Amino acid sequence: MSCDWQELTLADIAESKGGLVDGPFGSNLPASCYVEDGVPVIRGSNLTVGLERFKSEDFVYVSSETLKLIKRSECLPNDIVFTKKGTLGQTGLVPSDSRYERYLLSSNQMRLRVNTNLADPEYVYYYVSSKASVEKIKRDSEFTGVPKINLDYLKKFPIIVPKLTVQKKISKILSGFDYKISVNHQINQTLESMAQAIFKSWFVDFEPVKAKIAAVEAGEDAEGVTRAAMSVISGKADEELDQLQAEQPEHYTQLKTTAELFPAAMQDSEFGEIPEGWRIKKVNEILELAYGKPLKEDVRLPGNIPVYGSNGQIGWHNEKLVDGPGIVVGRKGNPGTVTWVHTHFYPIDTTFYAMPKGPVKSLYYLLYTLKKQKLPLLAADSAVPGLNRNMVYMNKMIVPQRDILDLFDIQLTKIYQKIQVNKEQSEVLAAIRDISLPKLLSGELPVDAAEVVGGDL
Template structure:
């Protein structure tokens, strides 16, 4: 097609580029979902799509009659979701477990109309050709919005089937290893949490300020950040990189504004920004113990500063706690450090795998790097 001539000219012989609308039926979801209804039909919103996945932890639920009016976007599993408003361009494949869910108006449902793997579609949607088109076609008059007509025009690259399968095998291998690492890291954290619960049985009464202090993070706008290997932490977690640390690691970050009360662990040196606190512990109080103690206190419910919502330092440090005895705390520290070390190693390996995947994907998806049969065999190992 003439519209895609510039893209087609960069592709290897035999590769095609076609509009998304020729490969999938495209529709949007519920326009006015109304208030949350206990026992209602769960729907996916823009906020629920993160890094290629659908967060099902806190869905909005709508009345059955509202869902029935939008049967066209009721999910069965295997569809691709694409965000249309705000954080535009986030995409994910719907797992079978979400059959019966629906979506909000700001989320498009893409149902492949031919036997095209949904994962290929999501990778194309994350690719450089599509990202360029989304940036060019966005309506930004009020809020960033992508119209359905433009969604149907998005360019989808189609190599010959054998080459598409080779590329899919390589990228799926990396994704599977990343997912496996994340599951194992989660298991290590849950085991450490169980050890914390065991150490905390009994103990003495105290207040949080007896065992931790909260230091204020420092403003670091994106324009002032320099390329480096030091993670920058906001209230929702890592938000970028810098070449200079504010706090030596390991350490703990607590959300002060924004994602109030969220507790994050940094294995190395880090830079907490001004929407966060960082944690200091006196001698004899292991950081690992303080981490689980803070997580156990329900800090997210303490968004008590009515003028500027946030986590009040004085109120937080005054919270009553039960403090494990010295021997129990030290035993917990010895056991948990092995699990924390495993989690930290997995986190480093996972980041390296993500970096490798993110380097390879645009090259593979554009034909600049082409896998051979040997690469596919290695990916299956």
């Protein structure tokens, strides 16, 4: 480590007045203080263990008047938030580009406001969120025998600090990785919204079928009826379809083939009107929810097989339990959550995994149909904690024609392949960032050398 680097504490780099504070006493922030909208309250659910920065969702709110009464616990952009009990090691960097100008700490959080003449908030965030810092917090908490930390502990927490210019360079390098990961995440959210929109249009709102019915009622011939469905499926007007036919005839033919598969009439069912020829089946006629298997963390071996619990991926292993792609459904812990897995995977015993049977082979259709079943609510209604698969089996679902499901699979396979490419790229970027981070924070990796790598992003 260079002689220009100093070993300080968080108290040394905090603002002299109100730089390190904790949340209000619980009695000063009861649930009765919450309002529908106002000043967002930062809770543990807005923080992460690692480098996700901040989750700007799942807020509860208090009024401006409530904030004034406990203003000491106010948070501003670029403040760093720590959990003092609960999931220790969680941190968050309050975003500077948020629509909120101020926040309030919840009772279980603490806040650091950095003196920007001494330290860069991003640099400090990366330091306290690093694997070494998180492990130290957990280790120190276990040593005390109390699963929590306090403000005094945070004040004494050590941090290695180079010159401010070097801090900012390090922050810029690491945030470059985070920015690209964030962009990939946003792209994937858009792609997932597109997939959801196709499912809703075809299988919930029946828009292609209704467009055909309207065209028939308007006296259109067979070609006009098909074109009406093509317009709904593609989002293109007649003039745009003509242009598509002239410039991309193969694409036009594929679109026409898709449109022709949808019926031009509805039929009565227990769900109300559904497209003619489609059926209603019980869930147990369409899929099996198979049990995952136990796989404790201490018996997992290094590998590239993702391990899934009820709240998503929880680790890695060297052996698969299920061939991918597949669907994981939370059984205990977070019952009813539905997660798509692109690769081979290992679902543990707090989950089910879906196995198609009967007339529906499309995993993508089953994915969105299961999400539409509102399984978390079904689990909440159960007398026994968790999701009972027999209750799921009693639900019913619409079964479209096989040819339409095959085309739906083709459409969504293209979308989910793009999602997976972005996800894998983000995993590589995160791995490079995580390898570089401790070396940058210790001075082992020269900033100039890291800037060359970061410049290629």
